[in-house]
Amino acid sequence: MVPVPKLTRAEVAQATRNPLQFIAERWTPSHRIVRRAAMSAIVMAVVIVVTGGAVRLTGSGLGCPTWPKCTDDSLTATSEMGLHGAIEFGNRMLTYVLCAAVGWAIIALRSAVPWRRSLTRLGWLQFWIVMGNAVLGGIVVLVGLNPYTVAAHFLLSTALITVAVLTWYRIDEGDAEPKPLVGKAVSQLTWLLVVATGLLVAVGTVVTGAGRHAGDSSDVHRIPVDWKLVSQLHADLAWIVVALSVALWFVLKAVDAPAVPRRRAGQLFLVLLAQGVIGYVQYFLDTPEILVGLHMLGSCLVWIAVLRVLLSLRERPAAPDTAVPGPAAQELPEHAPAA
Structure with a gap:
């Protein structure tokens, strides 16, 4: 058995005042x-979107009819609440796993x-988005699965995925000013693709909010628009995104852009192709639950693929003269604020 080192009073005070700095001074993770x-x-972040979709698609959105407790008298789901209560409570518990991952x-x-x-x-931005979405999730339950709050819940999850992907990508970059790898016209075309994809995702939430999967077995208010009309708009936007992705790939090839952006543009097209097939099949089969769930997963993957294309069009070399030294190497004043 390895003995646990005893902490001095000063170390305990430091760990209490600034636990992150305390850990940083004693542990250096590898790249x-x-x-x-x-x-x-x-x-x-992707898992919580998919499991949240499973809650809605199984009609378990009000399996726990209140928040933050599962019932007025119980913090957890009870046996009387059946499968719907277990599914909804399980999704709530996954929020803690997400918090652990972000932590x-x-x-x-x-x-x-x-x-x-x-x-x-x-x-930390990821952490606060998770906290905000947890509160918004509670509001969704308290207002009886209002479709507008459900749509906002999904869009905030998409924001979390955006920041998480940016964080992961920035680990291999420096903090110097980014240098573009392509011309301005190519960059503008890419941003047009990003905006069109964002609109595609946003309109997709309207399709969901107007559709038949309300998230509960009882009657739940739906967004008052013609579902077929908004679905057609969603499909039109999808074709625009596909056309832009193909155009971007040809432009990157024509200007002899680096291999990474061309490869990621090709990967984006394949993801869009798979997502489009799922979308059309679910439409003609009257939106079966399993395909709707796969389409939600595909939405996350499409957005990640678009972000990867955008981020690959630049390089951000490290600047050794401006790099911030590790916490263990810094001489911080006694009452230095935590990061």
């Missing part, structure tokens, strides 16, 4: 560990050498 920690946050990422980013404040801030 691989930092990347894995950031990747775990991305994976859990691990924050600790790893704070303990890395050299320590980069910009990365730590991105980690």
Whole structure:
């Protein structure tokens, strides 16, 4: 049995005042560990979207009819609540797993050498998005699965995925000013693709809010628009995104762009192709639950693929003269604020 070292009174006070700095002074994660920690946050951000979709698709949205407790008298689901209660409560518990993943990422980013404040801030931004979405999730339950709050819940999850992907990507970059790898016209075309994809995702939430999967077995208010009409708009936007992705790939090839952006543009097209097939099949089969769930997963993967294309069009070399030293190497004043 390994003996646990005893902490002095000063060390206990330091750990209480600034636990992240305390950990950073005693543990230096490898680059691989930092990347894995950031990747775990991305994976859990996608998982929570998919499991949230499973809650809605199984009609378990009000399996726990109140929040933050599952019932007025119980913090957890009870046997009388059946499968719907277990599914909804299980999804709530996954939020803690997501918090753990984001927390691990924050600790790893704070303990890395050299320590980069910009990365730590991105980690904390993920944490606050998770907290905000948890509160919004409670509001969704309290207002009886109002479709507008459900849509906002999904869009905030997409924001979390965005920050998580950016954090993961920035680990291999420096903090110097980014240098574009392509011309302005190519960059503008890429941003047009990003905006069109964002609109595609947003309209997709309207399709969901107007569709038949309300999230509960009882009657739940739906967004008062023609479902077929908004589905057609969603499909039109999908074709625009596909056309832009194909155009971007040809342009990158024509201007002899680096291999990485061309490869990621090709990967984006394949993801879009798979997502489009799922979308059309679910439409003609009257939106079966399993295909809707796969389409939600595909939405996350499409957005991640678009972000990877955008981020690959630049390079951000490290600047050794401006790198921030690790916490263990700094001579911080006694009452220095935590990052």
